[in-house]
Structure formats: structure tokens, C-alpha cells
Amino acid sequence: MLIKIRFLGVLSSNLGSKKIVADIDPDYGALQAKIVDLIGDTGVANFVVLKKGVPINKETDIIAENDEFCVFIPISGG
């Protein structure tokens, strides 16, 4: 299933801010794993994933074909 991921803020400085198309299984764990894989060894362990401006809820949100996700680190106070 193809989805799009866009890194914002600090993460955009080395991953770019253009949308990345990724092929994942339709579940939160797969999305999380893909993001961790893309982030790599940046020293970043905690990030927020937004869908339509709102953080995704891993227990209730459904991940669907062509969904777009924004990923960022909450700097300072968050």
C-alpha cells in the first residue's frame, strides 16, 4: 500500500521536506517502522506523526492507500 511521508522541522534538514512515497502494510506498526527506518541514526527517538494536521491515534485511526503523514520532533516545550 502506497502512502506519503513528509518530514518537517529538524528532520527536514537532512531528510528533505519533499513528500516521500513509501510502500507499507496498512497498519500503524508498519508506518512507525518505516519512519524509524527513514530517520536512521539521527539521535532522534521521539517524533509526532500528523495526519491532516492531527496526531494519529494508533489505536483508532485507519491507515489507508494514499494517506499523507507529516513527521516532526517537538522542540523545546513541544
Next chain:
Amino acid sequence: MFKGYAGRILHVDLTTSKIWAEEPGESFYRKYLGGSCFGVYYALTEIPANVDPLGPDNVITFAVGPITGAPISGAARHNVSAKSPLTGGIGTSEAGGYWAPELKKAGFDAVVINGKAEKPVYLWINNGVGELRDASHIWGSYTKEAQEQIRSELGDKYIRVAQIGPAGENLVKYACISNELAHFNGRTGMGAVMGSKNLKAIAVRGTLPIEFEDPEYLKALAKSGVEKVKSLSGYQGFKSLGTNVNADELYAANCIPTKNWTSGIMNGVENLLAAEWTNSYIKPGTCYACAQSCKRNICNTDAVDPEYGGPEYETVGMCGPNLGITDKLDIIKINEVCSKYTMDTISFGGTVGYAMECFEKEILTLKDTDGLALNFGNAEVVIKLAHMTGKREGFGNLIAEGTKRMSEKLGGSAMDFAIHVKGKEFPAHMPHNKSSLALAYATVAFGADHVSSNFDASIATDPIPYQLQSFGLMKAQNPYQLNDEKVRLYWLTQRAYSLFDTASVCCLTFGFWTIYDFSDLTNAINAATGMKTQFLELITIAERRLAMMRVFNAREGFTSKDDDLPKRLFDEPLSGGVSDGLTVSRSDFDRTKKLYYEMAGLDLEGVPTKAKLVELGLDWLIQS
């Protein structure tokens, strides 16, 4: 006496020109630690109740912390505190830069100033000696000219100058204090207090040694910070992009304050994302010994003098979309003008945004504004108005009073969309999508503030950062929901941020997503002082500061009614984008505010209870 400190506090009476040094001893340092806690202590003990904040009886304190002067990232902060002319309550404001370590090397942990000089003066502090000097010839100067003149006449280009520009001299209610021209004690109008005392500047130079308990540990800690920034691209990213990364996150949520908080999004705001700045006009700068280097400097344009620095996110938000402006050069220019006059860009942007809405609603007319067409997006008029405000010329005289006083003058329905708490304009983060900020903005003693607690995205991550887990915050939360867990987030991290301001360290370097964590901070304080403290004691000192600030406000007549938000946030949904329709829930706010009071040991009026004061060793405040 503990190591790490200078052990002396300089007192200056500007009315009599008397200068003396106090040596308060170990128990004072252990109880109040430094920074803002020193400032609030002197505000409570030296300022009589109900004095005019712009009168001679106000007392302004500059203070540094226990590890100031160690060459560690984020340890070069200093605090300025006094009764605020903007809020009428406690005023307190932090700055980075280079002034703080110089003060300690000059032999002092704090400078406490009262009275009013007969004519303009500046205070010259050099290796243990304070001296008042005539400042008549630099009164009225922009900060760059004043700094050059002071360095020239004292014959030392390494003198560090904390000073006010014309806005401070003209008592603009939100005038700030700059050091090195581009670092600011930005908020609560501390620059106006300096101006009211005819005090143009405090110039410091010190070559005295600072003796630390364990300098090798401090060196190793400094080195580890440098290595992290070098080796981990996450930290390099923050160095490259600075606080403007906030724009990215808030853009994605459509929650950048826009047109006086009527919306969270507008066309063109993509121009203001972090990488857009770095790819055009911004390069990293820094503070004393800091590897994180998130300070913004200007490059690639002759439109402004780069020595005044570049815009941080708060300036971008409040002088950008909040005014309907999305052109980077316009924002850079507004930032420069505010810097040379020493005006807080948050309060200036908030006040002008309010005036623009009044103009568009015809509550203000061209006749009121001296012919200025104050429409959203008119950057040329904003730049002109910045000059007028700094000089208090024409309509600028009303802008200089801030949002609250302007709204009180206009009255009626114009009061409903005046965006401030206790007279202090909001920073550029919206409680609509950072719901715990509804509580923080309403209840912080010195008015709406964005660096007094962690907020909601930090607890929306998966997993939650270990630093937050160490506070017992374990479960991810919806940023939009103001629930009991958010009260815990606010209260538990409010004490942590109070510790940063008390230890005089930077919340972008120590704390949550940062180079150093709380163990590093505790260890650094011990390595500097030999105090053998623990985190529990430090967090108690931080809470002591929070309680003292609320006692100060209660003494000045503040009640629970002052811990409230503007009507607009509850009643007027945001318009446009994915944030369309968002409001703050009044019922959630009222309920969680009550819970916060109980959690923090405050009574129904928001005053620390007797039990809380006794617990904190502040029984001396019970009478007041």
C-alpha cells in the same frame, strides 16, 4: 561559601548614587539558587506593595546562576526581574548572549537596583567595583551606537553591554533589554523599568577567576555536548534551522496565529517554513560557549544591519501571519527596527495585530491612526509604526501601551478580541492545538508565556521521551484535549522550567529534547558549587520561585479572575484549513484550572496556601 558563585550581590541606589556589595551567605544561595529566584526574592523583599512600576520605588534585579561562567552549552543565561509595567504583577524575563558570564567574572551573582537617577546614567561594573557614569550623550541612541560609544570611552572592546534603546527610554510598556544588540530579556517590559530609572545600560567586564568544585567534570560535560551536536544530525538540524522549526509543525496543523488569532493559516505562509529561512537569509549564531547554536543571524541581504540579529520563530509568527505578512524581508526589517529600539516583538506584533483588526472593523479610523492604513498585510505601515511606537509619536503612543490598555480605551466589543492575559500578549503558539497552553497562558504569574512548561506535542510522541517518563508522564495524549493528564503535564513540567530559569540555563539545551537532561543539570550544579544537592531539592527551589511569584501578584491585588483567557478563544472558532472550527473549551478550562490550583497548592483565588508556603520554607511570606 559554595564554589561556582561570586558570593557577592551588588546593590545600587540610583537616587543617592550609593553602591555597596552584599554577601548573603550559603543559606541564601542554597534556598534561592540564582537567576529568577533571586530576582523574585528581591522583588518581594525590596519593592513596597502597590508601587508604580515606573516609579523610583520599583527595584530591578539582574541575576545569573550557579553554573554561569562554565563553558557549557546553554549556561549563559541571565534573568531580569521587577514589578512589570505591562502587567502590574511580577515581571521576569530571561536572555542568552554573553552578558551573564561576564558579570560573574566581574565578581557578582546579581545586581539589585532601586531609586531613580537625576539624569541618564549607565552602570559600569569592572572586577568587583561598580561605578555610575553619565549617559546623557547616549540617551536617545540606538543600541549599536550606544554600545560602540560605551566600549570606546571605557577603552575595551570586550565589554558586554545590557542596555535599552529609545523604546525603553520612552517607557514603551513592553520595552525589552538587549545585550550584544541581538540577545533580549524580551518580555514583561523590563526595559521600561530601566528607562524609568534613567538607567541606559549596565556595562560589565571581568577577568576574575571563577573557582569550580570539579572543573574536569564540567569540561567533560561541555565536550559531550559538542560531540552530540557534531555527531547526531538531529541536533545539527536544530543548529541549522533554529526555533523556526516551530513554523513547520504549526503549519502542518494549520495553527500559526493569523490575523489577530482569527485563523491558523493563510496563503503564503509556506514561505516562512524553517528551511525557507535557512535557504535565504538566516545562518546560525550562538551564545557564550554554546554548541547548539540556535541563535539566528542574518545573511545575503543589505536590507538590514546584521548586527541586530535575525528573527526567531516568535517574531516570525507574531510579526508575520498574525499581521497578515508572509514576506521574509518584511519580517526581518520589523525585527531590526524592534531590536534597535528594544521592543519585544511578541507584544509589538500582538498589539499591532489587534489594532489592525480594530481598523478593519472601523473601530479605529484613519483619523485615529494618523492616516496609516492599518490593513492586515501592510508591512510598510507596520515598519513605520514600529518607529512611531519606539518614539511614542502619534498613534504609536497608543501602540506603546500594549493590547490591554488599548482595548480598555476602545471599550465595548473591542475588549472581546484583545489577545492577552494579565496585559501580556500571547506568544505564537495556539492553545487550540496545544491545549495545555490554555492553562499555562492563563495561570503563569507573569502573563501568557510559552517557555514555562512543556506542551502538548511533546506528549503526543510514540514513545514518550524518557525525560517526560521520568516525571511519571507515561501515556500519549491527544494535543487537542485539555484533560487531567494535561494538568499533570503542565504542573510537573512547570516546575522543571522554573528550575531552568532559577539555575539560569537554556530550555533549548537542558531538559526535554535537548543536549543535556536533568541528571546532567544536577551534576553540573554540584560540579560547579560542591553543594551536594539532588534533583528533589532543585525542583523544590523551582517551586519556591513559582509560589513567591504568586504571592507577589496577590499582594498587588491579583485574583483567580486574572487567570483567564480572552473571550475569543472560547467563543470564536478558527477559520480556514484543517484547524477550521477549533476553539478552547470553556468547561474543560474551568475544570482543569481548578484541578491545577489544587495540584499546585493554591487556594480558590490562586494564592499559595499556608501549608504550601510552610512546606516550601516560605513561612516568612504568610503575613503578606
